[in-house]
Amino acid sequence: MIHDSILRDRLVTGDKTPSDVTRDILRPILNNPSKSWKIGFTLSVIFLGIFGISLLNTLWNGIGVWNINKSVMWGWDITNFVFWIGIGHAGTLISAVLLLFRQKWRMSINRSAEAMTIFAVICAAMFPVFHMGRVWVGYWALPLPNAFGSLWVNFNSPLLWDVFAISTYFSVSLLFWYIGLIPDIATIRDKVSSKVGKAMYGFFSMGWTGSTRTWARYELISLILAGLSTPLVLSVHTIVSTDFATSLVPGWHTTIFPPYFVAGAIFSGFGMVASLLVVARKVMNYENYITIGHLDAMCKIIMVTGSIVGIAYLTEFFIAWYSGNEYEQYAFANRAFGPYWWAYWSMMSCNLIAPQVFWFRWARTTPWFIFIMSIVVNVGMWFERFVIIVTSLHRDYLPSSWVMYSGSLTEVGLFLGTFGIFFTFFFLFAKFLPVINMSEIKSIMRNRE
Amino acid sequence: MAIVDKKLSIRNRNKILVGVWQDEDNLVAAATALTHAGIHIHDIYTPYPVHGLDRIINARRSKLARIAFFFALIGLTLMTTMIWYMSVYDWPMNVGNKPLRFTPSWSPVMFEGTVLCTAFGMSFFFFWRNRLVHGIKNELLDIRQTDDRLIVAIETTADMDEKAILTMMKKNGAIELRSFHKGVQTILK
Numbered sequence: 001m002i003h004d005s006i007l008r009d010r011l012v013t014g015d016k017t018p019s020d021v022t023r024d025i026l027r028p029i030l031n032n033p034s035k036s037w038k039i040g041f042t043l044s045v046i047f048l049g050i051f052g053i054s055l056l057n058t059l060w061n062g063i064g065v066w067n068i069n070k071s072v073m074w075g076w077d078i079t080n081f082v083f084w085i086g087i088g089h090a091g092t093l094i095s096a097v098l099l100l101f102r103q104k105w106r107m108s109i110n111r112s113a114e115a116m117t118i119f120a121v122i123c124a125a126m127f128p129v130f131h132m133g134r135v136w137v138g139y140w141a142l143p144l145p146n147a148f149g150s151l152w153v154n155f156n157s158p159l160l161w162d163v164f165a166i167s168t169y170f171s172v173s174l175l176f177w178y179i180g181l182i183p184d185i186a187t188i189r190d191k192v193s194s195k196v197g198k199a200m201y202g203f204f205s206m207g208w209t210g211s212t213r214t215w216a217r218y219e220l221i222s223l224i225l226a227g228l229s230t231p232l233v234l235s236v237h238t239i240v241s242t243d244f245a246t247s248l249v250p251g252w253h254t255t256i257f258p259p260y261f262v263a264g265a266i267f268s269g270f271g272m273v274a275s276l277l278v279v280a281r282k283v284m285n286y287e288n289y290i291t292i293g294h295l296d297a298m299c300k301i302i303m304v305t306g307s308i309v310g311i312a313y314l315t316e317f318f319i320a321w322y323s324g325n326e327y328e329q330y331a332f333a334n335r336a337f338g339p340y341w342w343a344y345w346s347m348m349s350c351n352l353i354a355p356q357v358f359w360f361r362w363a364r365t366t367p368w369f370i371f372i373m374s375i376v377v378n379v380g381m382w383f384e385r386f387v388i389i390v391t392s393l394h395r396d397y398l399p400s401s402w403v404m405y406s407g408s409l410t411e412v413g414l415f416l417g418t419f420g421i422f423f424t425f426f427f428l429f430a431k432f433l434p435v436i437n438m439s440e441i442k443s444i445m446r447n448r449e
Numbered sequence: 450m451a452i453v454d455k456k457l458s459i460r461n462r463n464k465i466l467v468g469v470w471q472d473e474d475n476l477v478a479a480a481t482a483l484t485h486a487g488i489h490i491h492d493i494y495t496p497y498p499v500h501g502l503d504r505i506i507n508a509r510r511s512k513l514a515r516i517a518f519f520f521a522l523i524g525l526t527l528m529t530t531m532i533w534y535m536s537v538y539d540w541p542m543n544v545g546n547k548p549l550r551f552t553p554s555w556s557p558v559m560f561e562g563t564v565l566c567t568a569f570g571m572s573f574f575f576f577w578r579n580r581l582v583h584g585i586k587n588e589l590l591d592i593r594q595t596d597d598r599l600i601v602a603i604e605t606t607a608d609m610d611e612k613a614i615l616t617m618m619k620k621n622g623a624i625e626l627r628s629f630h631k632g633v634q635t636i637l638k
Contacts, residue, residue: 018496018597143535152535156544161557168561172568179572182581187496187595189587206576207585210594212493214579216503217511221575224517225568232564239557442497442597 011105011444014288018442021289025434025441026191028284033431036283041431044423051417054410055130063133065410072393072405077127079385080415083268084124084422085166085240086261086381089233090269091117092173095180096229099222105297107440108289112280113273114177115433119425120272121170123418128162130414158242165239169232176225179218182208183439237265244388250331251392254319260312264381267305267351271377274298276426278371280435289436296364302377303358309384310352327397335391339404343387350380463604464630465491466611467590468618470599473499475622480505480601482621488614494590494600511578517571524566528559590629602629 016024028034033041057065068075091113098106132138141163143153153160186208189201208214241261244252274295281290320332335344354376357363363373395402407415429435470476476493480502483490490506493499536542537549547554576582594600601618605611615626615637626637 022496022596143531146540151542152540154542154544155532155536155558156547156552156554158557161561164558164561168565171565175568175572179575183496183595186587190589190592190595202587203584205587206581206583207587208581208595209587209589210494210496211579212495212499212502212506213508214581215495215498216508217513217575217579219498220511220513221571224514224571228517228564228568231560235557235560439497443499 009291009293011108011291011293012289012441013291016288016445018445021438021441021445022187022191024285024289025436025438026188028431029188029434030191030193034283037427037431040423041427044420044427047416047420048424049417049420050413051420054413054417055126057410058130058414059135063131065408067405067408067411069403069405071396071401071403072390074131074389074393075405076386076407076411076415077131079382079389080418081124081127081131082240082261082385082389083382084120084127084418086237086265086268086385087272087378088117088120088124088169088173088269089237089262089265090273091115091120092169092176092229092233093266093269094273095176096226096233099226100230103297104444105294107444108286108291108294108436109273109277109298110440111177111180111433111437112276112429112435113269114173114180115426115429115435116269116272116276116422117173118170118177119422119429120269121166121173122425123422125166125170126414126418126421158239158246161239162243165236169236172225172229172232176222176229179221179225180437181433182206183210183218184434184437186210187438188434234262237262249392249396250325250327251316251320251335251388253328254316256312256315256319260309260316263305263308263312264351264384267302267309267355268378268381270298270302270305271374271381274302274370274374275378278367278374280430282367284430284435286436289441292365292367295367295370296361299358299364299370299373302373303355306351306355306377310348313348313352330395331392334395335387338391338395340387340391340394343383344391347380347383347387350376351384354380462491463606464628465590466603466605466614466618467627467629468601468603468615468623469591469593469625469627470601470622471597471624472622473599476599476601477501477505479618479621479623482617483601483603483614486617488603488609488617491602491604494594494602496593496595496597496599499599513571513575513578516574517567520570520574521563521567523570524563525559527566528562529555531562532558590627 012021014020028037066075066077068077091110094106094113095110098110129135129138132141140148141153141160146152153163182205185201186205189198189205192198192201238258238261241257245254245257247253277290277298278295281287317332317336320328323329334340354373357373363369390405394405468479470479473495476495477499480490480493484505484507493502493506495502532555533550541549543549589595590600590602591598601623603614618626628635628637
């Protein structure tokens with residue numbers, strides 16, 4: 001028996017009909033690009049140019065143009081890698097985990113979050129790939145026969161697990177995203193008037209007709225893919241955390257890393273989703289689809305995951321003291337009160353203290369404030385990775401190897417440049433594909449239980 | 450590009466009666482009434498998933514879950530064999546005197562490979578089963594079936610009372626009625 005819910009707020013406001021949904025969501029695709037889109041896209045391309053110049057400098061002169069050294073051999077590059085891969089996790093969490101929990105509010109935001117995942121993973125992959133130095137032999141990381149020049153890869157190494165985890169994560173996320181897009185691409189195919197548009201959307205819609213049998217199988221495959229993606233997303237950041245945790249560096253060699261990294265990834269990912277959607281709902285007039293209720297729900301997740309991360313910070317500190325290991329104790333004292341204290345306290349204030357403001361309803365329902373807070377969260381999460389990597393490496397067991405580290409202009413350029421890659425892709429996505437999943441939104445318009 | 454299987458094309462079928470709905474509750478009521486009257490519904494086309502319709506039209510339960518499990522087993526076997534061949538059989542590498550065979554450190558790669566194989570194997574099966582092919586010519590009974598209209602298609606046979614079917618569809622909220630035969634569409638009153 002189907003009931004109309006009288007308890008829950010409507011997920012789509014404004015008394016919309018299915019044809020209104022099609023019209024509203026396809027407006028940016030079927031019309032010429034708006035002024036704000038053009039400005040945003042141009043800015044993104046400028047940042048993409050910064051990436052190009054920084055990368056050219058790195059390839060031409062070698063990674064000596066980065067400030068990494070034999071003590072701090074991972075600097076901004078791996079900080080940025082973990083930062084971007086973390087951002088990528090919210091997409092899968094929203095599309096897979098929230099699907100398994102039957103959270104229907106995810107339907108307005110899952111498409112853009114999944115797109116964000118794919119673009120963020122592309123940005124993340126840049127850093128370890130170019131950190132290899134001789135990037136042209138990067139294929140040695142793949143399991144290729146010895147005759148190709150390398151030995152077989154070492155399956156005991158978490159760095160190799162990363163190769164498998166991230167490539168699988170990227171491929172499965174892309175597949176999940178594409179399958180979810182097919183019904184909406186078919187809708188565009190039947191609405192677009194240009195010949196090229198018809199041919200392109202026709203090609204990618206794969207002859208979709210909306211048959212009941214296909215829908216039944218489509219829902220089943222979405223559910224199974226969600227079931228697969230959930231352990232996958234947990235495994236990816238767990239493996240990223242083992243890059244650190246399986247080493248013997250003080251401050252890294254801890255068993256808390258996997259859950260702490262996963263919570264941090266969801267936290268930063270939701271921060272990025274909130275930044276993007278607060279702007280998108282205003283600029284693209286999607287306020288009836290991405291409602292204050294959606295922002296409220298996202299803020300609650302940010303607050304919970306921020307608190308989990310905060311507890312992890314405190315637990316690390318406690319365990320370092322409780323272990324009685326002087327290297328571990330020093331690593332943490334050095335983090336909080338050493339030369340990088342400013343990074344540590346930026347991390348603590350942005351990730352643990354700032355999100356507590358979301359206990360207040362006003363903070364969770366005021367878009368401009370959420371936007372500012374989402375930026376704060378992302379700044380904090382970048383500092384978290386910087387603190388973990390740099391403070392542990394710059395002073396480890398041997399005081400004669402202690403050094404200070406700061407990113408070079410090229411390293412900063414590469415990081416800023418990845419925002420160019422990310423936003424260029426995102427603007428193209430917003431112009432050519434529906435940012436909101438139309439078919440799913442149409443199915444929940446009646447607020448049924 | 451042509452239709453993959455010509456026999457499945459609506460152009461090569463008997464006359465098809467088409468009813469158009471705008472309201473999903475009316476559609477569900479109509480589909481239930483038609484099925485109870487013993488009329489076989491060829492298919493229902495909707496712009497969004499309407500739950501329960503597959504059971505109403507007696508669509509067979511999908512085997513996708515079993516197919517997924519099958520591909521998972523293939524993935525797991527492939528990855529285990531690959532790792533064993535590379536790091537035990539072909540070039541045993543002593544890493545810190547750790548054991549060579551089936552150590553827990555194999556599990557991340559085995560897991561990732563299994564997920565990859567399951568996801569892609571199952572998805573290609575899904576595409577094949579639904580005749581979803583890049584560039585295929587789509588066959589729409591109504592251009593609005595991917596926007597806001599819900600379409601019921603009934604393939605007629607010699608012993609069918611077409612008039613009774615059309616009356617039943619109209620009584621259950623159909624806003625338009627049409628027939629489709631050999632590529633020619635006729636609007637019915």
